[in-house]
Amino acid sequence: MNLLKTTFMAALLSATAMTASAASLKIGLESDPDALDPDKSRTFVGRIVFTSMCDKLVDITPDLEIVPQLATEWSTSEDGKTLTLNLREGVTFHDGTPFNAEAVKANIERSKTFEESVRKSELTSIESVDVVDELTVQFNLSNPDAPLMAQLADRSGMMMAPSALSADYANNPVCSGPFKFVSRSAQDKIELEKYDGYWNADAIQLDGVSYVIIPDSTVRLANLQSGDIHIVNQLAATDAETVESTDGLRFANITGLGYQGLTFNLNNGDMAQNPLGQNAKVREAFDLAIDREAINQVVFNGLFKPASQPYTPNSPYFNPDYPVIQRDIEKSKALLAEAGVETPVKVQLQVPNTPVTLQLVQVIQSMVSEAGFEVEIIAKEFATLLSDADAGDFQITQIGWSGRIDPDGNIHGFVTTGAGFNDGNYSNEKIDELLNSARTISNPQERAALYQEAMGIVAQDRPLIYLYHLGWLYGIDEKVQGLTLYPDGMLRLEGVSLEN
Structure with a gap:
């Protein structure tokens, strides 16, 4: 009887363990x-982990509408320079400490001042944060900021426990x-x-x-x-x-909302000193040697969309004057001749060490060789690739962006002077003027005109090129x-x- 009871209990415990495991x-x-630190994070997969771990001030619906999360209500002053948020009551951090207006103030100030923060360019309009009361916080802005709520629906709005904030937070x-x-x-x-x-x-x-x-x-x-x-x-x-x-x-x-592409090192250290980094004609020649539709069919079974800009054709911010670039080997060769560079043009292309991205750049390597480029592929673990890109240890880096609900999120951080994701250190005063102005305008038509004009300049300078829109x-x-x-x-x- 005891043996039977023991056997039954063991089976019951085993079944219970299996049920718990299955959950x-x-x-x-x-x-x-x-880094598992919203202020330092740059990876798409990191955002997936954060989605389960770190609530944000606001979130989005599947239809891309902004909805409450840790903030339940918000309002903007008539001049657009004061954003007031009412916070959810009864929320605690994982260490049991309370979430409140002081916590929001600590998070925003860290995102703006922490030396390693890549969120700074997303929150530049916030001049100061006032604690109105325990569950009310006020952002004082230097100017109206149309994309700000969208930024607060992502890593800039993720709230960390102030009790745990340190350089070792990750x-x-x-x-x-x-x-x-x-x-x-x-x-x-x-x-x-x-x-x-x-x-x-x-x-x-x-x-x-x-x-x-x-x-x-x-x-x-x-x-x-x-x-x-x-x-x-x-x-x-x-x-x-x-x-x-x-x-x-x-x-x-x-x-999806984003894209994959190639970023050129234009002015980030010694690695920028090569024909691609110093001559827009050479970058255009490289671009024209790529067959985007062939990439979509060969690598992605036709499931993605070829791209030549950060916005999909159904976006109001898409510039119709710059449709998907068609491959033109003869023009590519002519541009290299105009640029007066010696061929083959030797260049290093760093890529994440995953089979799909390796296949992608191998196809590109073969395509551009017909125009006169000799590409050396350097595969790296993804976090290492990001670190090297930030440090300027690259000539071309294959990298993409998962996309944001506001158009600012797909372009500002990559092409404005000193922005957090501008790995090639591209700088153009007109681009800065257009994209900074677009942040201060709420009218969609007026914003679209500015983004389209900016896209025209990016298409000419080619600090980066777009290959396909993600699914x-x-x-x-x-x-x-x-x-x-x-x-x-x-x-x-x-x-x-x-x-x-």
Whole structure:
């Protein structure tokens, strides 16, 4: 009898453990996030982790409308220079400390002054922050700032516990989102667990979430098929048919807001001293040697959209005078001759060390060789690539942007003087004037005219070139229920569950 009882209890405990394990969602990411500090973060995959860990002042709907999160209401003064936010009551950070107006003030001031912050250019209009009362905060602006609310719906609006703020914050992040940080193993996984004190705990049906780092898309797919992960983020386009034909799995996709492209080093250290960095004609020749539609078909099975600017054709900010560039090898060769450069033009192209991006740049390498370019491909782990890009240790870097709901987010940080993502140190006074002015205007038509004019200058100077607009592709285990896809590519886990 005792043996039978012991056996039964062991089986019960085992079943209970299996049930608990099944309540932890496992997501396969294509690369390792950089610093888990919203002020320092530059990676798309980092934003995915933050979405589960760090609530923002505001969020967006699938239709890209701004909605409350930690701020429940907001208003702007008639002159557009004062933004007042009413904050949610009863919110705590993961260490139990309260979220309040003082916390918002501490976060915004850190984002603006922390030496390593890449959020500075997103918050330049905020001159000061006043605590009106415990749950009311006021931003005093130097000028009206049309994109500001959109910035507060992203990393600039993520709230960190002031009690945890330090230069070492990334190693032990403390936020106020539905899941709290447990551990991180570099190049392996990030573990989060449900925060029981979350203000919207009833919407969270998972015990935890693991982000598993798997750069190889084939290995990510194999892990999905074996049940070791539940969601493949950035499924390879060539694997979509396999997922669709596999029992227990489903393929899902949604058109994104961003793009992938190439950034040239124009003025960021010694690596800029090469024909591509110093001559716009050489950059134009490189651009004209690329066949974007062929890339879309060969690398992405036709699932993405070729691009030559940061906005999709259905955006009101798209400049119709600069449609997708068509390949022209003869003109490319003629431009190199006009530039008086010796061929082959030798150049280094750094790229994330994932199979898809390597295939992309190998196709580009072959294409541009026909015009007279000799490309050396240098594959790097993604966080290293970002660090080297910031330091100017590159000639061309293959990099993209996941996109933002406001047009400012897709261009200002990349081409204005001294901006956080302007890795090539491009500078043009007219660009600065146009894009800074666009931030102060609320009328969509007037803003569109400024962005279109700016895009014309970027198209001539080519500090970076755009290759294709992203689609977010997912492989999903059918046990995952309640997942809503968003155009920003973030995986929001409210209402998501795992069926046993």
